[in-house]
Amino acid sequence: MSQQSKSASKAPEKSLPAGKSVVFINARVVDPSTNRDEPGGVLVKDGLIADLGSHLRRNAPAGVEVVDCKGHVLAPGLIDMQVFTGEPGFEHRETLKTASHAAAAGGVTTMVVMPETNPVIDQVALVDFIQRRARDNALVHVHTMAAMTKGLAGEEMTEIGLLKRAGAIAFSNGKSSIANTRVMRNVLNYAKDFGALVVHHTEDPYLTGSATMNSGEVASRLGLSGASKLAETIVLERDVRLVALTGGSYHAATISCEESLEVVRGAKARKLPVTCGVSINHLTLNENDIGSYRTFLKVRPPLRREEDRVAMVRAVASGDIDVIVSSHDPQDADTKRRPFSEAADGAVGLETLLVAALRLVHSGDVPLSVVLRAMTINPARLLGLHSGRIVKGAIADLVLFDMGEPWVVNKDLLRSRSKNSPFDEAKMQGRVLRTVVAGETVFEYGR
């Protein structure tokens, strides 16, 4: 739409601080967008990256604040495409402000918040509400994923054109799939006209029914009803056929099994505009971690078998999976301290996203730049953001982290208002030292 391109991305951005300069020296600069991984430095001016390279490794320009990175990794700040907050409606679980503090502590400089709030973000005024609240209260960039059906009910399309103009960055149906195939076809067809990205949770609600964990041996032993992987793959396969029909851009939000990967690979081989994501939980945990009904590991899609986790990790390494998300989903005692089958789905993950992802690097399964790519330049390109890269003129969203420092997660020290971390008491290797948003340090370890 010519009109819409004129006013594209009207979302209020963090204003860039004028005149201030800071140089990060003695860093290992890793930028997946340019395949850069070398010792050097980055000069930030007026909130933008003014210069970078090995000539800044030791030498700081005069009159500029100097940050010595001590050889640690300086990478683009992470872009997390799937963050649930409780604002509006469930502020006791999380607000945009508390989520943004968790994001900053985790090296996430841009979070895309989901429409599954109360009320659901399905109207122009609500997109505006989120963007204004975020501008006034959040430490990091916040973009709004708007609902693609009214009330997320899967029946009637939302005003995709006007929502996009208001700043909605993509469209989602939250944690539920659109079961009605005709509605899904119409959404894809309609969204295409506006260049809007459809991000879909793929799960056949009828097949899953009331099942609460992955179908298989563990579910059988625990006496829990099992959710079949097929529920995910069937909807994904249907969606890919609808993409082939309509030509609309489609992103499968979080896939979790080998069978779904096959569908995505097939779609990509046919050059369809299909991409997919995976949650950090499905790369680092499996159904056995549920142990004796640990509800903090009850997530959606459910944690699968170890073989599926390994397949997901390999697909990140091969590039078949485009994006890694935290799927940060704050839940409190009211919703989690219940029998497993009655507990809510969801796990917080903003603060542990990067360090958990480093497990894949330390295990030798995925190179650092490939892991970072799925959390920086890939989501940036999908969403049409100009961040997620360290190049001259780009916005200075950066994360500085130590690859090696060991520590143990203590959920009570998490900045998120909700403490439902599946990594509580888990050993981690790697620590976020500093997070920079538009040139401003928004988090510094130990301060």
Add this chain to the structure above:
Amino acid sequence: MAKSSTGSELTRFPRRHLLTCEGLSAAEIEFLLKLADANADAIQRGARKRSVLSDRTLINLFFESSTRTQASFEMAGRRLGADVMNMNVATSSVTKGETLIDTAVTLNAMRPDLIVVRHHAAGAVELLSQKVDCSVINAGDGAHQHPTQALLDALTIRRAKGRIAGLTVAICGDILHSRVARSNINVLNTLGANVRIIAPSTLLPSSPERLGTEVYTDMWKGLEGADVVMMLRLQRERMDGSYVPSSREFFHFFGLDHEKLSHAKPDALIMHPGPMNRGVEIASTVADDSRSVIREQVEMGVAVRMAVLEALSAHLPAQEGETS
């Protein structure tokens, strides 16, 4: 004398029914438009009622409610001297479960000369035409065809612009469900216009480019350089989120306002088959703009329908007492 010379010309329209615009030749269309043009002039001069169809019976059989089309056919029939009968389907045996074919057979037994039919199902009028001995005129069958609308639109354009060949006509709105669009695409293409269709993808039929049109989902681009902008009605039940999220969004991206209209040629004609939803597909000020020929379309409707009735009646068997 005058009557017999008209009669010899009428034999040039070689059809008994007018069911569709698909397949009508340019010569056939020109023939009807020429007749209609003369009718329009005559009506404007205040000409008296004619007797071409005197003692002929015209039945208006409308299975779908309509005010303007039914009135227009009735007016056309009366101006030509026909006895016009309006079948009120709402109170007829159709609502008692009679099939369309039984209705046709029953009506045929009454020996009418012309039947004008509107039906909600595509193809219904053609089905009915196979079961009757008289001439049948399609006044709209589902999302298929509405031939007299396309002819009156062509006449309106030609009288305003002096020609149709080479003009760029943009048809905007609910193409998927529109018989007006399909009929116009046929007629305008046959007469040599460049036809564009503009709609969100959810309101386009499949393979739209195969209909002989350029397809746009961006109205601003689709209106660029258009000589004629033809708006279609968006029915309320399409705005509930299954095809279009809301009338507000539809108007924003596909409603004709002055800003979008400014992308068309400065002297672009504004057309609408009616009835209009002001503020949904067309802004009130645009509908009432000096370039709007919406009122003329209604006027041409009577002239065109007279021409069609006249042309088809040439094939009717001679009446008793009439010499050959």
